[in-house]
Each structure stands twice: as C-alpha cells, then as structure tokens.
Amino acid sequence: MWATNAKIVGIVLGTLALYTLIANKIPQVQSEVPQALTLGANVTPEQLVAAGEKVYTGIGGCTTCHGLGERAPNLLTDEKGQGTIGARCGKREPGKTCKQYLYESLDNPTAYVVSGYQPIMPVMTKQLSPAQVWSVIAFLESQGGTVDVTASDIPTTSPASPTSPTSPGGGGGAGGAAFAGGSTDPKAIIQAAGCLACHKLDGQGQVIAPDLTHVGSRRDAESIRRKILDPASSVTKGYEKLAGIMPKSFGTMMSAAQLEALVQYLAAHK
Numbered sequence: 001m002w003a004t005n006a007k008i009v010g011i012v013l014g015t016l017a018l019y020t021l022i023a024n025k026i027p028q029v030q031s032e033v034p035q036a037l038t039l040g041a042n043v044t045p046e047q048l049v050a051a052g053e054k055v056y057t058g059i060g061g062c063t064t065c066h067g068l069g070e071r072a073p074n075l076l077t078d079e080k081g082q083g084t085i086g087a088r089c090g091k092r093e094p095g096k097t098c099k100q101y102l103y104e105s106l107d108n109p110t111a112y113v114v115s116g117y118q119p120i121m122p123v124m125t126k127q128l129s130p131a132q133v134w135s136v137i138a139f140l141e142s143q144g145g146t147v148d149v150t151a152s153d154i155p156t157t158s159p160a161s162p163t164s165p166t167s168p169g170g171g172g173g174a175g176g177a178a179f180a181g182g183s184t185d186p187k188a189i190i191q192a193a194g195c196l197a198c199h200k201l202d203g204q205g206q207v208i209a210p211d212l213t214h215v216g217s218r219r220d221a222e223s224i225r226r227k228i229l230d231p232a233s234s235v236t237k238g239y240e241k242l243a244g245i246m247p248k249s250f251g252t253m254m255s256a257a258q259l260e261a262l263v264q265y266l267a268a269h270k
C-alpha cells in the first residue's frame with residue numbers, strides 16, 4: 001500500500017520535475033508550472049541542510065573517509081588552504097557550478113579525482129535516494145557557500161535501471177522498496193549496490209578491495225552475511241589499512257530476500 005502510494009506521488013512529482021527541467025532548459029518558454037514552485041517552497045533550505053547533515057554523519061557513511069585527514073579530502077574543515085567544501089566546490093572544474101560539481105562527485109566520483117587521492121569514493125547515487133543525495137549536497141553547500149538546492153532538483157522517481165530485469169512491482173523490504181528495482185537477481189543487486197567500485201568479481205570491477213571471485217572458499221554464507229551487514233565485524237587479512245571503507249548501509253538498503261540472494265551467490269563462488 002505504502003509502495004503504491006509512494007509510486008503515485010513519485011510519478012506526479014517526477015512529471016512536475018520534468019516540466020520544471022524543460023521550462024528551465026528553454027529560456028523563451030515561461031515556466032507555467034506553479035505546482036513545482038509550491039513544491040520548491042515546501043522544503044526550505046534549512047530543512048534540506050538539516051536532512052543532509054544526518055545523511056552525511058549517518059547512512060551516507062561519508063565520515064568513514066572524510067574528515068580523518070589522509071584517506072579523503074576534508075569537507076567540513078579547510079583542505080590544504082582551499083577552504084571548506086562549500087567555498088571551493090565552484091572552483092574545482094571550469095564551467096561547473098558548485099551544485100553541478102557536488103552532484104558529479106556523488107554520481108560519478110572518478111570524473112574528477114582530487115589530486116593526491118585514490119579514486120576509492122563509491123558511487124553514492126547508487127546507495128542513496130535522490131532526496132538523500134540532494135540534501136547532502138545542500139549540507140555541503142552550507143559549509144562555506146550558498147545553498148541553492150531546491151525541491152525541484154529532487155526527482156522522486158529513480159530512472160528505471162537497465163540492469164534490473166524484474167518489474168518494480170516486486171517491491172523490497174523496509175527501506176529497500178526501490179533498491180535494484182526490487183530484483184533478487186544477484187548481479188542486479190551487486191550492480192545497484194556498487195560492490196564492484198571496490199571489489200573484483202569474475203574478472204570485473206576494481207582491485208581496491210579483496211577479489212570476491214573465490215570468496216566462497218574463504219568464508220561460508222554466515223560469514224559473508226555478517227560482513228555485508230556489519231563490515232566492521234571482521235577485517236580481511238592484508239587489508240587492515242582499508243578497514244572501515246566498506247559502506248555500512250547495505251543492510252538497510254536491501255530487502256531480506258535480496259540480501260539472501262546476494263549471500264548465496266557469493267558463497268557459491270568457491
């Protein structure tokens with residue numbers, strides 16, 4: 001029921017957002033979508049910033065890398081004399097506004113890699129909802145810059161993922177309704193979760209974290225499940241320096257059925 005209502009609201013808001021986008025893209029055409037403006041007035045910048053701070057310190061897992069000094073750039077404090085993130089975000093890439101740069105940092109982190117750092121930042125738009133992404137952008141802008149995120153930035157329907165073969169009607173568990181479109185195909189789950197941004201599996205993905213191709217020969221299903229739900233529960237030998245970078249949010253993103261499909265799939269990788 002909740003999911004159905006959310007979907008209807010999502011479609012309505014998504015349509016409004018699209019119209020706003022079109023209206024903004026074509027300057028000659030006057031925006032005739034007062035509903036979208038009402039929407040924009042609904043969420044205040046203060047509310048967005050407050051929500052974004054919670055994402056930043058909580059579910060977003062940003063603080064496992066940011067704010068510790070060496071692993072990732074400081075965002076809330078000065079970074080190498082360039083100021084806080086809100087003050088420097090508009091100067092990173094020529095032609096990109098602060099808002100565009102911050103969105104890119106979360107959606108395609110390797111497009112611009114801050115010099116002196118490794119490209120280990122996960123694709124956050126895969127792990128967080130659009131509302132969470134945009135509120136965290138508002139929060140970052142508030143750190144020394146101007147908050148110009150509004151409700152019209154937030155598309156409430158996520159674009160259909162080409163990697164999720166099942167219909168979204170399947171739904172997920174609590175908090176995971178939209179995750180991987182509700183699919184229980186382990187490959188779609190891995191894709192949606194962004195595991196391969198760090199891990200290699202069957203020859204695909206990155207080498208920052210342990211290769212999972214034969215993980216089933218080292219860990220049983222129980223151990224793999226525990227590692228995904230609580231990454232701090234154990235640290236792989238030889239990877240002590242990277243302890244803490246595996247996101248802790250998977251357990252709340254996936255439904256129980258999705259988690260189980262993923263665990264069994266990995267455990268079968270002997």
Ligand code: HEC
Pocket residue numbers: 055056060061062063064065066071072073075079085092102105109110112113114117118119120121122124136140245
């Ligand atoms: C696994 C570690 C890790 C996590 C988790 C992480 N980041 Fe990052 N992030 C990095 C690294 C390393 C860089 C610098 C290299 C690069 O640009 O990709 C970076 C760069 C950035 C930048 C650009 C900074 C600049 O000075 O231009 C922003 C903005 C950012 N991250 C925001 C976030 C937010 C918001 C979150 C949480 C939703 C987050 N990051 C989570 C590692 C991480």
Ligand code: HEC
Pocket residue numbers: 120121122190193194195196197198199208209210211212215218219224227228231234235236239240242243244245246247250262
């Ligand atoms: C931001 C990088 C990152 C992402 C994304 C990530 N992991 Fe990890 N993972 C690591 C690192 C680093 C380690 C090794 C250090 C440790 O044990 O914490 C690890 C360890 C593991 C291990 C233990 C491997 C072994 O050989 O003992 C498993 C299993 C695992 N991850 C599964 C996953 C799955 C499944 C996903 C996606 C749902 C995922 N990880 C996403 C970074 C990541």
